Amino acid sequence: MSGKKEKREKRLQEISLLRTIPYSDHQRWWSEETIAVVTGANRGIGFEIARQLAGHGLTVVLTSRDTGVGIEAARVLKEGGFNVDVHQLDILDAESVSEFAKWIKEKYGGLDILINNAGVNYNLGSGNSAEFAKQVIETNYYGTKNMIKTMIPLMRPSAAGARIVNVSSRLGKLNGRRSRIEDEALREKLSNLETLSEELIDNMVSKFLQQVEDNTWQSGGWPQKFTDYAVSKLAVNLYSVLMANQLAERPEGGKIYINCYCPGWVRTAMTGWSGNISAEHAADTGVWLALLPNKEVTGKLFAERRELKL
Numbered sequence: 001m002s003g004k005k006e007k008r009e010k011r012l013q014e015i016s017l018l019r020t021i022p023y024s025d026h027q028r029w030w031s032e033e034t035i036a037v038v039t040g041a042n043r044g045i046g047f048e049i050a051r052q053l054a055g056h057g058l059t060v061v062l063t064s065r066d067t068g069v070g071i072e073a074a075r076v077l078k079e080g081g082f083n084v085d086v087h088q089l090d091i092l093d094a095e096s097v098s099e100f101a102k103w104i105k106e107k108y109g110g111l112d113i114l115i116n117n118a119g120v121n122y123n124l125g126s127g128n129s130a131e132f133a134k135q136v137i138e139t140n141y142y143g144t145k146n147m148i149k150t151m152i153p154l155m156r157p158s159a160a161g162a163r164i165v166n167v168s169s170r171l172g173k174l175n176g177r178r179s180r181i182e183d184e185a186l187r188e189k190l191s192n193l194e195t196l197s198e199e200l201i202d203n204m205v206s207k208f209l210q211q212v213e214d215n216t217w218q219s220g221g222w223p224q225k226f227t228d229y230a231v232s233k234l235a236v237n238l239y240s241v242l243m244a245n246q247l248a249e250r251p252e253g254g255k256i257y258i259n260c261y262c263p264g265w266v267r268t269a270m271t272g273w274s275g276n277i278s279a280e281h282a283a284d285t286g287v288w289l290a291l292l293p294n295k296e297v298t299g300k301l302f303a304e305r306r307e308l309k310l
């Protein structure tokens with residue numbers, strides 16, 4: 001086993017051990033009254049996050065763009081004795097998002113935790129293309145952003161603060177060694193809270209999509225690996241930093257914490273089941289972030305329960 005692989009295996013074992021330690025009463029800020037919404041929860045990592053959150057005693061709203069598939073997934077969890085509700089939600093369909101918002105407000109008075117898990121990727125193995133760039137950017141960035149914007153007003157005030165967790169990727173690191181945008185001046189602007197803005201992020205993805213349309217993206221200085229996916233997750237990571245900064249202004253009791261994490265290379269449909277870790281392990285950091293007793297953590301990117309430099 002290579003040194004890097006060995007280190008990762010060791011970390012995964014450590015996490016398995018950490019997961020056997022129950023949260024103490026003073027750490028458990030949640031109860032079955034706590035409402036956690038998971039997008040794209042009918043399968044893969046989303047389903048696992050829903051299962052683990054429900055296992056911690058929260059009420060989980062499993063959402064799925066296909067109603068029947070969602071009901072079936074929720075049935076499996078309900079049969080396990082978990083508190084699980086289910087609702088249709090396609091994060092790309094404005095009507096579906098607004099219908100969901102109305103439903104969650106009426107039924108639960110809002111939500112406490114939002115897990116933005118729904119996402120797409122069309123690159124497999126070492127393949128790289130931007131053939132599906134529009135769909136990838138629309139879903140992973142704009143869909144996630146729209147969910148955040150729509151759900152924030154519905155997040156219930158509490159002493160522990162509401163939480164948003166975005167299932168993202170380390171491929172979307174601003175200063176990643178192998179996968180980053182080459183334009184240094186843009187990187188500088190994006191890494192500085194004084195210059196980072198929603199407009200700057202939107203302009204970056206628009207420029208990328210324009211170059212895809214013009215077929216000039218290959219020489220555009222975009223990430224070399226899984227390009228469209230990496231750009232979409234970079235946008236999510238940056239938008240989370242921006243939002244964390246804005247949400248920090250909220251008064252105590254109305255705080256919302258927002259973080260991103262990379263689940264690793266996971267054995268799900270997205271990787272054609274070629275990943276090297278299970279969905280169960282992959283869900284762990286997301287669940288840990290959602291339940292974190294330490295409220296001060298916000299605007300960060302994590303992997304395997306450790307902060308990564310964006």
Ligand code: NDP
Pocket residue numbers: 039040041042043044045046064065066089090091092116117118119120121139143167168169262263264265266267268269270271275
């Ligand atoms: P899967 O393909 O197994 O699951 C993706 C989920 O997202 C499905 O439930 C899918 O629904 C849903 N989804 C896609 N588009 C929409 C939409 N418009 N509205 C609502 N739901 C939608 O992938 P994973 O479980 O592996 O991926 C989950 C998340 O983890 C994604 O955000 C992904 O980018 C991220 N991730 C995954 C990695 C991996 O190695 N697998 C690595 C890094 C990040 P449906 O069943 O209807 O298609």
